[in-house]
Amino acid sequence: xxxxxxxxxxxxxxxxxxxxxxxxxxxxxxxxxxxxxxxxxxxxxxxxxxxxxxxxxxxxxxxxxxxxxxxxxxxxxxxxxxxxxxxxxxxxxxxxxxxxxxxxxxxxxx
Amino acid sequence: xxxxxxxxxxxxxxxxxxxxxxxxxxxxxxxxxxxxxxxxxxxxxxxxxxxxxxxxxxxxxxxxxxxxxxxxxxxxxxxxxxxxxxxxxxxxxxxxxxxxxxxxxxxxxxxxxxx
Numbered sequence: 001x002x003x004x005x006x007x008x009x010x011x012x013x014x015x016x017x018x019x020x021x022x023x024x025x026x027x028x029x030x031x032x033x034x035x036x037x038x039x040x041x042x043x044x045x046x047x048x049x050x051x052x053x054x055x056x057x058x059x060x061x062x063x064x065x066x067x068x069x070x071x072x073x074x075x076x077x078x079x080x081x082x083x084x085x086x087x088x089x090x091x092x093x094x095x096x097x098x099x100x101x102x103x104x105x106x107x108x109x110x
Numbered sequence: 111x112x113x114x115x116x117x118x119x120x121x122x123x124x125x126x127x128x129x130x131x132x133x134x135x136x137x138x139x140x141x142x143x144x145x146x147x148x149x150x151x152x153x154x155x156x157x158x159x160x161x162x163x164x165x166x167x168x169x170x171x172x173x174x175x176x177x178x179x180x181x182x183x184x185x186x187x188x189x190x191x192x193x194x195x196x197x198x199x200x201x202x203x204x205x206x207x208x209x210x211x212x213x214x215x216x217x218x219x220x221x222x223x224x225x
Contacts, residue, residue, distance in 0.1 A: 032211050043114075043200050043216035044153065051211070087152065097143070097168055098214060100152030 001099045002027040002090035009105040018075040020104055022088030025069040031092050033064060035073050037084040038103070044087065047073065078108045112136050114217035116201050122223045123191045131186040131220050133201030141204040142184035143168075143214060144176060146197040153200060159184055160206075191224045198222070 005023040012018040024033065034049040048055055048062045050071075055062045061074040075082055087103040117132045135142065140161045145153040145168075155168030159178040173195060175187045184203075188195060198221050202214040 034213060036213075041198065041219070043202075043218045046213040046215060049211065049213055097155045097158060098153070100145075100154075102152060 001092070001097075002031055004088045004090055004101055006086070006088050006101065006104045008102065009107070011107045011109055012078050014080060014108055014110050015077055018078040018082065018106060018108070020073040020075075020086050020088075020106065021070065022073070023070045024088070024090045027068050027090045028092075031090045033062065033068075033071050034089045034091055034098065035060070035062065036087045036089065036098075036100075037082075038087070039081075039084040044100075047086075078106075080108050080110065082106065083108045114201055114203055114215055116199075116217040116220050118220060119218070120221045122225065123188075124225055125192060127191050127224075128187065128189050129191065130188075131199055131201075131222070132183070133185065133217060134183045135201075135203040135215075136182065137203060137205065137215065138181070139203035139215075140181070140206045141214075142178065143202040143204070144174075144184070144186045145200045145202065146170065146195075147200060147219075148197050156186065156199075193224050196222060196224045 002024050035047040036044040038044045050062045064071045085103040089098050114135045143158040144156040147153045154170050157176040159165045162181045177185045198219045200219045202216045204214045205212045
């Protein structure tokens with residue numbers, strides 16, 4: 001799996017959009033970008049994933065650059081319950097493991 | 111709508127004791143995984159089972175054994191627990207049907223302390 005690089009931490013204001021960047025400059029053509037989050041030591045929660053097109057679901061949007069070397073997870077209206085560690089992972093679709101790095105610790109403030 | 115269920119949620123062991131962590135999923139997923147997470151760190155893969163009847167080592171398999179009992183259940187066994195195995199253990203499962211990019215879904219973890 002390609003290595004990903006994320007900021008260690010970031011704050012955002014409640015009700016505002018949270019934009020979480022991720023670099024994956026060595027990503028290969030068959031690797032997807034997955035985003036998970038972990039709230040207070042619970043099990044990781046799947047958020048969204050994509051290959052090259054932008055994706056949106058009920059939780060978030062994923063913007064992948066055209067060269068696929070970086071991506072941004074967007075939480076459109078952050079709430080206090082979105083405070084968590086967010087992990088960006090590049091993994092082959094048929095791969096059998098996810099490599100979790102340190103993630104970004106997001107603190108949503110009132 | 112249980113998803114991935116892990117038992118027990120908490121356990122304290124003495125060094126040298128053995129125990130089995132249980133995991134069951136009700137999503138008819140083919141693949142199952144065991145990870146461990148040490149304080150302040152990301153998850154590391156211990157073992158996985160791509161399908162019923164197969165198991166493979168992950169990144170940190172030493173000191174562990176696994177059994178894929180059937181499609182639903184995947185257990186992790188510590189034969190002789192060591193303090194270094196104090197960690198939170200997560201089980202996950204993944205469907206591998208027509209869409210090959212299915213995400214993994216995680217249980218809530220087993221918090222294991224070894225004295």
